[in-house]
Amino acid sequence: MLTRSFPQIACRARLCLAGLCLSTIACRDVEYPVPAQLSTPKYRIDAVLDRDRAHSSFPESSVISGVQPDTQHYGWSWTNPRAILQFPLNQAEGWDFTARITGIGDVLAKSGPQTVTFSINGQTVKTARLDRAGTVEIEFPVSAGLLTQPAKTDVVMATQPCLAQASGPPLCVVLQRIGFTRESF
Amino acid sequence: MTVLRILFATFFVYWMCRAAGYLLLRVLSFTLRRSERYFFEFLAGVPLVSSLVFLLASTHLVYTRLLVTVGAAIMICAVVLSRRAPEHNRPAEYPPLSLTWRIVFWLPYLVFAGLYIVTAMGPEISPDGTGYHVGLIARYYEHRGFYSVATNQFAGLGEGIEMLFLIAFALGRHSATATVHLLFLLTLPFGMMAWSRRAGVPKAGIIGALLFYLAPVVGKDGTIAYIDVATAAVVFAMFFFLELWRNEQLERALVPAGILAGFAYACKITASTAIIYAFLCVAVVSIRRREKIGVLRPVALLVGFASLMAVPWMLKDAIQFGNPFFPLFNHWFPNPYQYPMVEMEMRRLMMSVSGVTFSQIPYQATIGGKLFGVLGPVFVLAPLALLSLRTKAGRVLALAFVPIFLPYFTNIGARFLIPSLPFLALALGIGLLSIPRIGMALAVTAVLAHAGLSWPENMNAWSPGFQWRIDQTSWRLALRLTSEKDFLEKFWPDYKPGLLLDQFVAPGERVFSPGMGQMAYHHREILGTWDSAAARRAFITYLMAIEEHLGATWNRELRFPTVTTDRIRLVSDTKMDTDLRISEVRFALDSTEIPRRPAWRLTASANPFEVQYAFDNSSVSWWTSGAPVEKGTWLQTSFGTPSSVNRVLIAQSEDQRWIALQPEAWVDGKWTSLRSRETDVREPPRATLRMEVRDELKRLNIHWILMPDTFYGADDLRANAPYWGITQMGEVNGFRLWRLN
Numbered sequence: 001m002l003t004r005s006f007p008q009i010a011c012r013a014r015l016c017l018a019g020l021c022l023s024t025i026a027c028r029d030v031e032y033p034v035p036a037q038l039s040t041p042k043y044r045i046d047a048v049l050d051r052d053r054a055h056s057s058f059p060e061s062s063v064i065s066g067v068q069p070d071t072q073h074y075g076w077s078w079t080n081p082r083a084i085l086q087f088p089l090n091q092a093e094g095w096d097f098t099a100r101i102t103g104i105g106d107v108l109a110k111s112g113p114q115t116v117t118f119s120i121n122g123q124t125v126k127t128a129r130l131d132r133a134g135t136v137e138i139e140f141p142v143s144a145g146l147l148t149q150p151a152k153t154d155v156v157m158a159t160q161p162c163l164a165q166a167s168g169p170p171l172c173v174v175l176q177r178i179g180f181t182r183e184s185f
Numbered sequence: 186m187t188v189l190r191i192l193f194a195t196f197f198v199y200w201m202c203r204a205a206g207y208l209l210l211r212v213l214s215f216t217l218r219r220s221e222r223y224f225f226e227f228l229a230g231v232p233l234v235s236s237l238v239f240l241l242a243s244t245h246l247v248y249t250r251l252l253v254t255v256g257a258a259i260m261i262c263a264v265v266l267s268r269r270a271p272e273h274n275r276p277a278e279y280p281p282l283s284l285t286w287r288i289v290f291w292l293p294y295l296v297f298a299g300l301y302i303v304t305a306m307g308p309e310i311s312p313d314g315t316g317y318h319v320g321l322i323a324r325y326y327e328h329r330g331f332y333s334v335a336t337n338q339f340a341g342l343g344e345g346i347e348m349l350f351l352i353a354f355a356l357g358r359h360s361a362t363a364t365v366h367l368l369f370l371l372t373l374p375f376g377m378m379a380w381s382r383r384a385g386v387p388k389a390g391i392i393g394a395l396l397f398y399l400a401p402v403v404g405k406d407g408t409i410a411y412i413d414v415a416t417a418a419v420v421f422a423m424f425f426f427l428e429l430w431r432n433e434q435l436e437r438a439l440v441p442a443g444i445l446a447g448f449a450y451a452c453k454i455t456a457s458t459a460i461i462y463a464f465l466c467v468a469v470v471s472i473r474r475r476e477k478i479g480v481l482r483p484v485a486l487l488v489g490f491a492s493l494m495a496v497p498w499m500l501k502d503a504i505q506f507g508n509p510f511f512p513l514f515n516h517w518f519p520n521p522y523q524y525p526m527v528e529m530e531m532r533r534l535m536m537s538v539s540g541v542t543f544s545q546i547p548y549q550a551t552i553g554g555k556l557f558g559v560l561g562p563v564f565v566l567a568p569l570a571l572l573s574l575r576t577k578a579g580r581v582l583a584l585a586f587v588p589i590f591l592p593y594f595t596n597i598g599a600r601f602l603i604p605s606l607p608f609l610a611l612a613l614g615i616g617l618l619s620i621p622r623i624g625m626a627l628a629v630t631a632v633l634a635h636a637g638l639s640w641p642e643n644m645n646a647w648s649p650g651f652q653w654r655i656d657q658t659s660w661r662l663a664l665r666l667t668s669e670k671d672f673l674e675k676f677w678p679d680y681k682p683g684l685l686l687d688q689f690v691a692p693g694e695r696v697f698s699p700g701m702g703q704m705a706y707h708h709r710e711i712l713g714t715w716d717s718a719a720a721r722r723a724f725i726t727y728l729m730a731i732e733e734h735l736g737a738t739w740n741r742e743l744r745f746p747t748v749t750t751d752r753i754r755l756v757s758d759t760k761m762d763t764d765l766r767i768s769e770v771r772f773a774l775d776s777t778e779i780p781r782r783p784a785w786r787l788t789a790s791a792n793p794f795e796v797q798y799a800f801d802n803s804s805v806s807w808w809t810s811g812a813p814v815e816k817g818t819w820l821q822t823s824f825g826t827p828s829s830v831n832r833v834l835i836a837q838s839e840d841q842r843w844i845a846l847q848p849e850a851w852v853d854g855k856w857t858s859l860r861s862r863e864t865d866v867r868e869p870p871r872a873t874l875r876m877e878v879r880d881e882l883k884r885l886n887i888h889w890i891l892m893p894d895t896f897y898g899a900d901d902l903r904a905n906a907p908y909w910g911i912t913q914m915g916e917v918n919g920f921r922l923w924r925l926n
Binding site for chain 2: 035093
């Protein structure tokens with residue numbers, strides 16, 4: 001009795017198993033809704049050359065010319081009358097330009113007040129005047145139209161007047177920090 | 186008292202199985218010789234008792250009193266019926282063996298039985314035993330049956346033998362599980378000898394039985410809560426009943442043969458080739474007999490009863506894990522509980538244990554020991570087993586050996602030879618005895634040498650370096666004259682960390698425990714580094730704060746001509762041996778992000794179960810393909826309504842930078858590849874990353890980390906605990922328990 005009916009039972013069991021397997025495979029196409037959005041804190045994304053930090057967020061940011069090497073590791077570097085820098089920005093929108101420069105008393109005493117002009121991709125965007133020794137923080141939003149994609153963004157920092165030296169390039173201001181920064185999404 | 190409990194549990198399981206086996210064989214009108222009954226009644230009953238416990242565990246009825254009541258009822262039924270059994274039908278016993286042969290068998294058998302019993306009765310501290318063979322059983326006992334174990338893939342393995350462990354654990358706790366496994370080791374030689382007598386090679390049976398029984402790896406495995414020796418016994422019993430059917434044309438022998446074949450799958454998935462062997466054996470023999478009833482009936486009988494044993498475990502896995510063969514074949518049966526990639530990694534690892542190549546296996550498995558255990562130098566003579574092919578018995582053994590042996594190449598650890606070893610040992614016995622003139626002397630010498638070489642104290646003389654073998658035997662400990670707790674605290678580093686978990690961790694809170702896997706002596710849920718998808722996710726998440734290539738973000742921006750579509754895919758254009766991981770995906774039209782809406786639907790070609798991690802606004806959670814990335818692996822977003830898009834922003838770990846991603850949009854009823862320009866920016870690990878990782882672990886319900894000081898990154902936890910936001914709650918045996926604040 002048992003042996004006669006069992007093949008039928010086994011057959012049904014196998015059918016159930018096959019059904020389960022197929023339904024499992026079918027689950028591959030399952031779709032899910034967007035989950036609850038976690039409130040992760042926003043943080044700054046910096047495309048900045050910073051003499052005070054060991055590394056830059058954007059390693060490809062670079063000085064093209066006009067900034068003297070920070071060979072003494074004092075955390076500051078002299079600029080030449082025309083400093084050129086380059087930044088690879090991954091998008092055009094949302095950037096703030098930032099710079100920290102220091103006017104040096106000895107230079108100002110001999111050369112008089114200095115004017116520092118910042119240009120982005122050939123367009124002048126900011127002029128700062130240094131009358132006395134001290135550090136100046138510069139920060140302003142950058143129009144998306146100025147930042148061409150996907151080419152790198154050129155920044156020119158022109159300083160007048162500077163202090164000529166008997167040997168070597170003239171000394172202008174000390175550049176501590178320059179670049180672009182934005183908030184993450 | 187502990188000793189009595191262990192012994193009671195062991196004898197209870199043995200007699201419960203024997204009684205069940207007796208009842209089955211009586212229903213089938215089998216009559217076995219007295220010498221055959223010790224083993225085959227026991228083995229015929231093992232699947233039945235295991236199935237009964239499976240049923241109780243499925244219905245959450247695992248209560249000690251119920252187990253005892255059911256067991257006692259089965260035993261009483263068997264006793265009552267045995268008194269009514271017509272003894273005159275019983276076949277005549279074989280003539281006794283000569284005194285010399287009896288001494289050759291009984292002397293080493295009893296000496297090693299003493300060693301094995303003392304060893305098995307010691308505290309159970311084997312890695313796999315405390316990890317899952319007993320670890321999970323202890324949890325089942327707590328829960329009164331099966332429960333959802335999402336964090337340990339071993340819960341998906343067939344647990345046929347473990348169901349007997351469950352009875353043993355209920356009655357005698359941890360050590361009783363090892364002594365129940367020992368039952369199989371102690372009885373299997375009688376089964377091998379019984380078959381040999383029927384096959385007309387009784388002396389080869391003694392030689393083969395002892396070669397198997399005395400092998401160091403068999404002794405080690407059979408005296409701890411593993412299942413390899415039990416599986417060997419199950420497979421051999423199946424073979425015996427098949428031979429009974431074949432030789433004596435007893436169709437009813439196919440019932441226990443089928444049950445045992447199916448049960449072999451329930452014991453160990455690699456033993457499932459026993460079903461294939463049994464199926465082919467029955468089909469071929471039936472065809473050759475040209476029986477009137479045809480091939481179908483015996484095959485259906487066999488397969489039917491095999492299914493009775495195997496299918497419940499498949500159903501359990503299908504229901505619990507969505508994969509009837511979990512934790513294998515996850516590529517064919519995708520599920521959220523284990524990544525196919527981890528399965529592939531494990532396969533690779535197991536196919537080259539300790540870097541041993543296939544050509545090195547004969548040496549390493551017999552003497553070398555790099556495969557975690559040795560069969561003993563005598564098995565260097567294994568090629569002599571080929572001499573047995575000149576006899577019918579030898580050919581029958583060879584036919585059974587091959588299919589049982591073949592899965593060994595999927596895991597070349599020495600103990601994975603055990604299921605096929607009885608066949609090899611018997612064939613070797615026949616081969617040795619068949620050598621003219623010196624055969625018998627050689628066979629007896631081989632056995633005696635095997636016994637001498639396998640004795641634990643003697644193994645240091647010939648085995649190079651560390652061997653996985655019996656090495657901690659103490660009759661004082663076996664009799665609990667030395668406290669079990671003292672032993673565990675002094676000699677087993679994993680014991681006290683378990684107690685630490687019970688002391689500090691609240692029930693239900695998960696612990697990331699990459700260096701301690703024992704589950705038998707504590708009650709908390711632990712995650713390792715690979716034993717489930719959740720564990721792998723926790724491990725990689727942890728590494729994000731340790732390993733710069735994982736912690737640094739690779740921001741991609743894909744720009745393409747504006748397209749209006751309701752579905753968009755990111756398609757891999759790279760084939761690599763790593764998985765594809767994406768932390769965040771955002772879509773934008775020019776400078777405006779397209780806000781995520783509830784109407785969006787997300788899916789992926791692989792591991793769709795975790796696709797939401799790429800859209801949860803957390804850069805330390807990630808969707809993974811869970812399998813090595815292929816060309817064409819995709820992640821899909823359906824917007825619900827057509828949207829204009831011309832930018833996709835993707836955040837990934839830096840190690841993913843080599844995998845090219847191509848956007849595709851659903852346009853005019855087909856997927857269209859979008860010509861995109863990619864801009865990539867590396868963002869270094871954020872100063873807050875450790876805390877972000879901590880928060881993500883907490884979202885995975887992991888509130889604790891238990892880590893040995895030697896584990897990768899443990900020094901970072903110690904040095905930067907304030908930056909992780911964790912507090913050390915305890916330290917023991919080089920493990921520290923950290924609470925995630």
